[in-house]
Amino acid sequence: MNIPGLEATGLMEAIDDRPRRILVITVVHDPRDSRIWFRQIDALLRRGWQVSYAAPLSDERPLTTDHLGPEERQRLRLIRLPRARGRNRLRAALSARSLVRREQGRHDVVLIHDPELLAATWGLQIPHLVWDVHEDTAGALAQKSWLPNVLREPVARAVRQAERWAEERFTLLLAETDYQQRFRKAHTVVPNAVVVPGDVLAPASEDRVVYLGSISEARGSHQLPQIGRMLRERTGGSVKLEVIGPTYDEQSTELMRSAHADNDLIWRGFLPADQALARLHGALAGLSLLQDTPNFRSSMPTKVVEYCAYGVPVITTPLPRAAQLVERGRAGLVVGWDSPHEVAAAVLELAAAKREAAEMGRRGHRLATAEYDWSRLSQRFLSELESVVGRSTARVERAQPSHA
Structure with a gap:
């Protein structure tokens, strides 16, 4: 011009x-x-x-x-x-x-x-x-x-x-x-x-496992109260399940409210991303319980990347991309579909092996830094x-x- x-x-x-x-x-x-x-x-x-x-x-x-x-x-x-x-x-x-x-x-x-x-x-x-x-x-x-x-x-x-x-x-x-x-x-x-922090913290002295993200049946919400209850009963309440995220249907909302009232889990509801991610520091493990649906099958769950970024060992269902990342990076454990007992057992395994859990977290952090920062x-x-x-x-x- x-x-x-x-x-x-x-x-x-x-x-x-x-x-x-x-x-x-x-x-x-x-x-x-x-x-x-x-x-x-x-x-x-x-x-x-x-x-x-x-x-x-x-x-x-x-x-x-x-x-x-x-x-x-x-x-x-x-x-x-x-x-x-x-x-x-x-x-x-x-x-x-x-x-x-x-x-x-x-x-x-x-x-x-x-x-x-x-x-x-x-x-x-x-x-x-x-x-x-x-x-x-x-x-x-x-x-x-x-x-x-x-x-x-x-x-x-x-x-x-x-x-x-x-x-x-x-x-x-x-x-x-x-x-x-x-x-x-x-x-x-x-x-x-995710913006990957420069360093990671060792697992907290107070054992805490975290679920971060939207809460729905397709994301495994129906398992959370069972997992929290089993952890409470098997550890005398020393291992707690903390759930951070919003619900978008009445059924999931009532499920979380009831489980929170029964002390099976702590439901914090929605938190802004910076506050939610800050809650990951020092957690014993992070849960990703997504079901085997066509939409999830080809996706990497964001929560898996976030757990890795914050040095938190991942416990995930065997969705192909999530399982491949966790196994390749040796950054956590893979459990079966709709298996709250297996999830609870994985959490207790990490609680009994704090040194190995911390090393899983460090490996996940290195992987997130290299590929998902x-x-x-x-x-x-x-x-x-x-x-x-x-x-x-x-x-x-x-x-x-x-x-x-």
Whole structure:
């Protein structure tokens, strides 16, 4: 683009000097989702981007910005959207579509985190849209109680078609290497990672085993009261089970409340990511009890990586990726599906062998540092978005008429 009377390089420097702007949208995830809020948005703000974050914000669970500095807070704008829940998803999708139509021209990149937002953007010309693929959506439909069984297969096929449609039009980021099998082109993989502490602590003198993450039957919540009860009965209460995470259905909520009241476990509910991760320091073990579902089968549970990062031995069900990491790194123990007795026995084994448990934790920490440290992997995420901005800018310049 040539403008008489101006040095082209000076003009481009002025363009490059302005903060890059991004619109981040989710209507499904909790606004405090660790991948979105504590990792990606945090990295963008610290890089100097201006971030508009549109999410189902709640007065009951406010979004705190204590982990951000004053400059980062000034570059952050929050936008409230309805939440997509069960079959009540249309209002959220229409609100998101209206937002994108209104806001996209003010941003260099639009970053979406939910597959339903693909439908919300249908027909809109958004050359700078990025979809962060968190899960195997078609596989996850098998767990959705709100979707009738007769509709699950046709909806799954529609999701696969939507993925192929999105691949031809937008930039995709993948949370797992295995997700690449669903797509024809190669896409950048930004794994679920964690800021790995520089050192780890030995197991605490007060034995404590931790479950960290969302609580649902598919994640093994029905086993937690049994595990806690067995530990209490077999150790006289010296080994405690601490559960940190939110529930999203009445059944899981009542299960946790009852187990907490019976002293079978300590349920702390939702804690912000920094507070939740701080509770891992010194724990005897961390539990990952995910079931064998299509969505989980190809994923690395974030909690497994978090336990390793904080030097906590992992006790996991035999999901392929989790089991492979734990066994390769000799960072914990693998137990059977739906086997609370085996889980309790593994905890007691670690409690009786503190030195070996501590060594497992150190090996896990070394593995997380080498392969899952967000301090390093965030550069891959930022570089991909900056590349999108570069491609969008080049398209705009080619579309401008040149002047002799």
